[in-house]
Every structure is written in structure tokens, then in C-alpha cells.
Amino acid sequence: MNNDAGSTPIVREGAILPLVVLLQEGFDEQKRFAACALANIASHNDENRVAITREKAISPLVTLLRAGTDGQKEEAARALGNLGINNDAGSTAIVREGAVSSLVVLVRTGANPQKEWAAFALMQLANSNDENRVAIAKEGAIPPLVKLERTGTDDQKTYAKFALENLAKNEASSTAIALERASKRKPLRHGRFEIL
Structure with a gap:
């Protein structure tokens, strides 16, 4: 159908x-x-x-x-x-x-299909509406989306990536996303040295 x-x-x-x-x-x-x-x-x-x-x-x-x-x-x-x-x-x-808070919970703690579709929904809601972007960021969506972008299944990573790209159309969210991504980067170890 x-x-x-x-x-x-x-x-x-x-x-x-x-x-x-x-x-x-x-x-x-x-x-x-x-x-x-x-x-x-x-x-x-x-x-x-x-x-x-x-x-x-x-x-x-x-x-x-x-x-x-x-x-x-x-x-x-x-x-x-x-x-x-x-x-x-x-x-x-x-x-x-009030869907956003429940979607964020699913991205954070849901089963794999729930995480995928919750990230998809957040991606769509943030696509063309700045008020929605602000509301989604205020509900704490950025940290779990960044985590999902790094650790999820292929589809979860894709939807999380595009959700974050849509959220980044808002300047404050863009900064928050950059900071969250930077905080999650693991330093590379080479011998005795750490490379950031």
C-alpha cells in the first residue's frame, strides 16, 4: 500500500x-x-x-x-x-x-525499530519549521541523536544524521550539535601520544 x-x-x-x-x-x-x-x-x-x-x-x-x-x-x-x-x-x-519528548525517549532508550522511526520522525519535524527545530532541541534531542549517528544501525545513522542537519538550520542548535559531536570524539592513540 x-x-x-x-x-x-x-x-x-x-x-x-x-x-x-x-x-x-x-x-x-x-x-x-x-x-x-x-x-x-x-x-x-x-x-x-x-x-x-x-x-x-x-x-x-x-x-x-x-x-x-x-x-x-x-x-x-x-x-x-x-x-x-x-x-x-x-x-x-x-x-x-507533545510528541517530541516521547520521540526523544525512543531515540535514547527504545528498541532498534523504535529508535529508527523516532529519528525519522524528528528528521521530518525539523525539516522546514524553525519553531519545531527549537522545540526539538529544547527537549534534549541533540545528545541522543549524536549518539545514534555514531552507534546506530545504518538506517538509524542516516535518519539521525539528517535530523541533525535539519536541526542545524537553527544557529543555536548548530552550535549545540557541533559541541556535542566534538565532546563525543575519541582521541586517537598512537604510541605514547594522544592525537585530538
Whole structure:
């Protein structure tokens, strides 16, 4: 379902609202599958992202991100990241709903898929909105993103790198990122000497 041709008819047929209801009222697996479906529907289509935002999916996705099962948190992070693509209103709403603190927690302590999708979501939220960049930096995202950039899986490193690049579009964040990266560099040892 990761294509424009498949997801737009689904949206036109009114599938988003029942998925939002499942996010709120479904059993655990139904909530996870609803978040997964919304993530897929939002993945490559601006119209779909706007429609999902309009149907008020962001608040229940943030609730799952904060207090859901591990699978729900992973899918909610992926859905929120996809909703942030080319969707400034959606990105702003995601930050206002308080998603950033939960995303930072997942980058710091989540399972590998959670770290990956949380870094992806932060990358999208910081892409084109300076207020979001400031909010993300204030929530302490820079240190765990720098760590993930150094120690994560290949996809985690990629998303962390681009999240940091987007955050660095803000001057204060750029300085904080440079300082954090410098503090994490290990000196090279050569014989008796340390090279910084």
C-alpha cells in the first residue's frame, strides 16, 4: 500500500476515520495495525497526509507513542514521521501535541525499530519549521541523536544524521550539535601520544 494509486482511493472511500477510531478504541493489535495503515497511507502522498491530519489522527497517535505497546510506539513514530513530510500544519500539530519528548525517549532508550522511526520522525519535524527545530532541541534531542549517528544501525545513522542537519538550520542548535559531536570524539592513540 506504499503507492499513491492505492492509497488515494482508500482515502476517498472514507477509510481514515475508522482507522482513527481504532487508534482510540481498538484492542492492542487493532491499534497497532491502524497506526501501520495510517503510516502507509501517509507515506507518499501529500493529499493523504492532509486528510489524515484533518481527521484528527495526530492526538491518538501521540497517545500511542507515549503510552502504547512497543509495536504501537514503533508504528506511531513511523506514522507521525510520514505525516510530517511536506505537511507544515501537520508537523506543527505533532509538536504541539507533545510528541517530541516521547520521540526523544525512543531515540535514547527504545528498541532498534523504535529508535529508527523516532529519528525519522524528528528528521521530518525539523525539516522546514524553525519553531519545531527549537522545540526539538529544547527537549534534549541533540545528545541522543549524536549518539545514534555514531552507534546506530545504518538506517538509524542516516535518519539521525539528517535530523541533525535539519536541526542545524537553527544557529543555536548548530552550535549545540557541533559541541556535542566534538565532546563525543575519541582521541586517537598512537604510541605514547594522544592525537585530538
